[in-house]
Amino acid sequence: MRVICQKSLPLSPWDSAVTARLPGIQPLKTDSFFLQDDAFDGQMGYRDELILQNRDKVFQLNEEAKDAVKELLNLVLVKLNGNRNYYVKDSKVTRPDGEKISLDSDNPLVIAGRLVQEDLLILQWDSEIKEHILSGGILCFPALWTLGEKMGKPMSRIHKPVQHYTDKISNLVQRMFNNLKVETPLWRANWYLYDNPELFSPQKEELSQTTRKSFFEGDFWVRVEKQTLFRLPKSNAIVFGIHTFVVGRSELTKAQIDSLKAVKS
Numbered sequence: 662m663r664v665i666c667q668k669s670l671p672l673s674p675w676d677s678a679v680t681a682r683l684p685g686i687q688p689l690k691t692d693s694f695f696l697q698d699d700a701f702d703g704q705m706g707y708r709d710e711l712i713l714q715n716r717d718k719v720f721q722l723n724e725e726a727k728d729a730v731k732e733l734l735n736l737v738l739v740k741l742n743g744n745r746n747y748y749v750k751d752s753k754v755t756r757p758d759g760e761k762i763s764l765d766s767d768n769p770l771v772i773a774g775r776l777v778q779e780d781l782l783i784l785q786w787d788s789e790i791k792e793h794i795l796s797g798g799i800l801c802f803p804a805l806w807t808l809g810e811k812m813g814k815p816m817s818r819i820h821k822p823v824q825h826y827t828d829k830i831s832n833l834v835q836r837m838f839n840n841l842k843v844e845t846p847l848w849r850a851n852w853y854l855y856d857n858p859e860l861f862s863p864q865k866e867e868l869s870q871t872t873r874k875s876f877f878e879g880d881f882w883v884r885v886e887k888q889t890l891f892r893l894p895k896s897n898a899i900v901f902g903i904h905t906f907v908v909g910r911s912e913l914t915k916a917q918i919d920s921l922k923a924v925k926s
Contacts, residue, residue, distance in 0.1 A: 662859045665703035670908040672885050674850035676920040683830050686837060689846040689889055695740055695777040696887070696904050702758040704778050704860070704905075708801045709760070711861060712771060718863060719801045720771055721812050726783045726797035729898035733783070734769035736893065737776055747776075774799030779889070779902040784838070786897070790815055793838050793899060802905045804853060804884060805864040821866075838890075838899060846891035854921075858882045858907045882909050883921070 674680035711719050741747040748755040752764045783797035792815035800808045811819045817831045889902040
């Protein structure tokens with residue numbers, strides 16, 4: 662088990678009237694697509710390792726998404742060019758942790774996933790079923806799901822195991838996707854309680870999600886995903902980004918613990 666945690670939790674989605682309910686969507690500032698926090702070095706090193714040793718589990722891409730991932734990498738580079746913690750020159754990017762990433766060394770989606778902390782999923786419109794399907798992803802930090810089981814499936818099927826993801830919510834999400842504009846990116850947040858801090862937590866659908874725990878008085882970790890949604894202008898694909906925070910009980914504020922107790926009581 663790898664222990665890579667942030668020193669504090671900047672989001673408490675269970676304690677906000679907006680983020681506590683589904684789908685909990687809010688506008689996203691265009692300079693907030695990709696975050697860098699105090700777990701950057703640890704998370705990025707782990708991402709590199711997972712991509713090298715578990716590539717089939719963390720990266721998949723359908724043929725129809727190839728143009729979209731090239732466009733996404735270009736967007737990532739534009740954003741990083743304005744970030745003084747990165748050094749972009751010619752065909753290489755030096756990350757804040759000093760690791761040099763060659764821009765022509767791998768698939769564009771893999772390269773993007775080695776440059777930023779976010780997991781990146783590609784969603785594209787399927788005119789036959791009239792829903793967006795998952796057509797590609799770099800998913801190093803899954804929260805009890807697997808990329809392989811979700812690839813090529815529509816959003817309604819992807820969320821089938823989620824108890825509170827009703828038909829009403831599904832229809833609302835699809836309308837939101839249909840109306841998502843390039844200039845109006847969005848974000849939401851998920852949260853879970855775990856009995857360990859492992860970031861790489863794939864799990865098949867048929868297994869009960871027993872790792873997710875109710876509030877208890879012993880050691881536990883809060884896992885929060887800040888999820889971003891933005892549309893790529895040329896390919897029209899939607900990018901779903903996931904920035905993962907994992908914080909142990911001892912690093913939570915008293916207000917965060919008290920509000921967790923209130924939710925779980």
